[in-house]
Amino acid sequence: MTAPPGPFRPTFWRSPLRGPWLTSALGSVLLLFLSIVIVTGFLSHVAYEPNLRGNAIVPAGADLPLLFSWPTGPTYLYGVTQGLHVNVGLAAVPLLLAKLWSVIPRLWLWPPAASLAQGLERLSIALLVSSAVFQFATGIMNAQYWYAFGFNFVVAHYYGAVIFTAALALHVLLKAPVILRAYRERGWLRPLRADLRHTRPEPPDEHGELSPVAPAPPTISRRGLFAFVRSLQPRGVLSKASLNGDQVRDPDAMLALKVNGADLPLDHGFPARIIVPALPGVHNTKWVASIDFGTVA
Amino acid sequence: VRRLYGSSPLHLLAHLVLLPLCVWALLEILGGRSASRIALWLVAAVIVHDLVVLPLYSGADRAAQAAFRGAAVNYVRIPAALALLMLVVFWATIAGKGEAAYRATSGETFEGYATRWLLVTAALFAGSGLLYLLRRGSRS
Numbered sequence: 490m491t492a493p494p495g496p497f498r499p500t501f502w503r504s505p506l507r508g509p510w511l512t513s514a515l516g517s518v519l520l521l522f523l524s525i526v527i528v529t530g531f532l533s534h535v536a537y538e539p540n541l542r543g544n545a546i547v548p549a550g551a552d553l554p555l556l557f558s559w560p561t562g563p564t565y566l567y568g569v570t571q572g573l574h575v576n577v578g579l580a581a582v583p584l585l586l587a588k589l590w591s592v593i594p595r596l597w598l599w600p601p602a603a604s605l606a607q608g609l610e611r612l613s614i615a616l617l618v619s620s621a622v623f624q625f626a627t628g629i630m631n632a633q634y635w636y637a638f639g640f641n642f643v644v645a646h647y648y649g650a651v652i653f654t655a656a657l658a659l660h661v662l663l664k665a666p667v668i669l670r671a672y673r674e675r676g677w678l679r680p681l682r683a684d685l686r687h688t689r690p691e692p693p694d695e696h697g698e699l700s701p702v703a704p705a706p707p708t709i710s711r712r713g714l715f716a717f718v719r720s721l722q723p724r725g726v727l728s729k730a731s732l733n734g735d736q737v738r739d740p741d742a743m744l745a746l747k748v749n750g751a752d753l754p755l756d757h758g759f760p761a762r763i764i765v766p767a768l769p770g771v772h773n774t775k776w777v778a779s780i781d782f783g784t785v786a
Numbered sequence: 787v788r789r790l791y792g793s794s795p796l797h798l799l800a801h802l803v804l805l806p807l808c809v810w811a812l813l814e815i816l817g818g819r820s821a822s823r824i825a826l827w828l829v830a831a832v833i834v835h836d837l838v839v840l841p842l843y844s845g846a847d848r849a850a851q852a853a854f855r856g857a858a859v860n861y862v863r864i865p866a867a868l869a870l871l872m873l874v875v876f877w878a879t880i881a882g883k884g885e886a887a888y889r890a891t892s893g894e895t896f897e898g899y900a901t902r903w904l905l906v907t908a909a910l911f912a913g914s915g916l917l918y919l920l921r922r923g924s925r926s
Contacts, residue, residue, distance in 0.1 A: 551814050582875055589835065590844075596836055604792020609801050615832060616808050622831035629875055634884030634891070638827060640820035649828075651811035659804040663797060685857055708851060708859050717864055756893060 492599035502594040505704035506711055508691025509671035510680050512699055514715070515588040516668065520661060522581040527654050529574035534647060535559055536567055536769050541731030542783070544772075546643040553651070559767070561739035566767035575632050582625060583718045589618065594699060610663065617656035624649045667698065681712040730772040736765045744777065843867075861918040865910035873903060 492498050536559045539545040539552060560566065595614075602608035624646065631642045638645070675691065683689070688711060690704040709717075736742060742765045745753060753759040758775030765773060787795050815824050850866075851859050878884045880899045889895055 548814075548818065551818075579875065583871060586871075590840065593836070593840055606791050606793035606797055609805075610793075610797070613801065613805060613808070618836065619828050619832035622835045623828050626831060627827070630878055630884075633876070633878035634887035635878035636887060637883065638823065640823045640827075644818060645815070645820075645824045645827075648811040648815045648824075652808045655804045655807035655811075659800055662800050662804075706856075708857055709863075713860070717867070 496594075496597040497599040499594070499701075500703040501597075502701055503703060503705040504701060505688065505690040505707040506709070506714060507591055507594070508700040509667060509694060509698045510675040510691055511711060511714075512588065512591045513668040513671040514680075514711075515584060515591055515718075516664075519581060519584040519588050520657075522577050522584060523657065525573055525577045526581060527650065527657075529570045529577075530646075530650055532570045533567075533574065533769070536570075536767075537772065538731060538733055541733065543729050544731050546641065547647045548644075552647065558733045558735065561736050561742065561766040561768070564741070564766040567769050571769075575628075578625070578628055579632075582629075585621060585625065587714065587718045592699065613656050613659050616652055617660055620649050620653035620656060624653050681715065683710055683712070685710045685713065728774075730763075730774050732763075732765060732768075732772075736768065739766060741766045744780075843870075858918070861914045865907070865914040868910055869903075869907040872906065876903070 495501060531553075534547070534552070535555050535557065537544055537546070538559055539547060539549065540555060545552075598611075602611055627638060627642060627646055627649065630637065631646070636642065680691075685707060688707040688709075690707075691700040693700045693702060732742075743763075745758070745762045745764045746760065747753065748757065753762060758777070761777040763772075763774045763777060787798065791798055815821060815828075818824075846866075847863060850862055853859075854862060873880060876899070879896060880903050882896065882899075885896055
């Protein structure tokens with residue numbers, strides 16, 4: 490069965506940079522970034538103590554089990570983990586785009602699925618790409634207070650993260666042999682040594698992975714592409730909340746009435762505001778009217 | 787298994803372990819609030835990236851390659867890509883989309899980001915043009 494003309498034909502894809510090594514290298518750096526984003530994201534879910542009464546935004550009992558309760562120190566714990574989540578996430582955008590660009594010929598396979606195994610794998614890739622773009626789009630919008638999606642951000646971003654993490658783990662597991670082979674055959678960093686004049690297409694491989702069959706002359710080197718992607722990276726509604734036992738007993742936990750000797754300004758929670766070290770800001774409840782003590786949930 | 791399925795048993799096992807986790811999350815989404823909107827966004831995400839955004843920037847890049855000879859295209863391609871990416875990622879701030887919510891929570895406003903983006907874009911192209919002239923000068 491011959492492929493229909495256009496993108497289904499391998500000769501359509503002409504970039505001389507594409508190949509298993511380039512995708513492996515972009516994917517490896519991206520994986521490092523994404524691991525940080527995934528771990529810090531799920532840490533935020535833990536920090537909100539969704540098991541305590543009134544705290545759950547993702548429906549209670551419909552989330553993955555929490556492995557520990559959120560500590561009160563170091564005081565900058567929440568700031569650092571969530572600063573990493575947002576900034577590493579933003580820094581991963583160009584890498585993600587470059588990685589997706591490097592594998593786009595695989596979207597246009599002909600026939601679309603040659604076996605049950607390939608069909609299943611392509612389904613998981615569809616979930617991976619869809620959840621990746623979804624997570625980045627909703628996260629970037631939320632970080633800039635743009636709530637135009639018409640659904641609850643926390644709930645959608647949480648389940649999106651579950652789909653993304655599972656599909657990513659599956660993808661890395663299945664592609665590990667291809668990645669290792671690309672590094673073994675082509676060197677870990679060797680392709681980065683070539684300047685534009687010495688940039689050659691990756692040799693065609695028997696599995697028809699990604700190397701172009703009819704490459705155009707290069708206009709940028711691989712290291713040029715990496716430098717470009719890296720240059721884009723920056724340096725650098727809740728009315729009640731429940732606290733866990735450690736948070737209540739922490740010596741630095743307080744019900745603040747004054748700041749710098751003056752009554753709290755209204756904006757900052759007059760007459761009283763909860764302050765607990767390392768607690769997500771929105772759980773440091775302002776304008777405290779009442780406090781109850783009780784057991785979990 | 788290999789003949790019937792098309793790959794190793796390990797391949798099948800990995801799918802059987804990890805895909806159900808995805809299915810569980812999808813079912814939670816579909817059984818929850820605003821299910822159809824989230825589903826729409828999930829489907830639109832992959833379509834918009836793979837069939838709209840990628841072909842658009844590839845087409846623009848091909849047009850640029852046709853207009854400039856060889857590696858000279860990089861002096862346009864790189865500042866243009868940087869400026870565009872910044873515009874897309876920070877659109878909510880540059881276009882003031884998040885302004886109302888930000889003002890409600892902090893009492894502050896965000897202003898002047900569109901001007902800053904224009905200035906950064908101008909600086910990127912100016913820097914790129916300068917580099918091009920310097921490199922061409924040193925070669926001749």
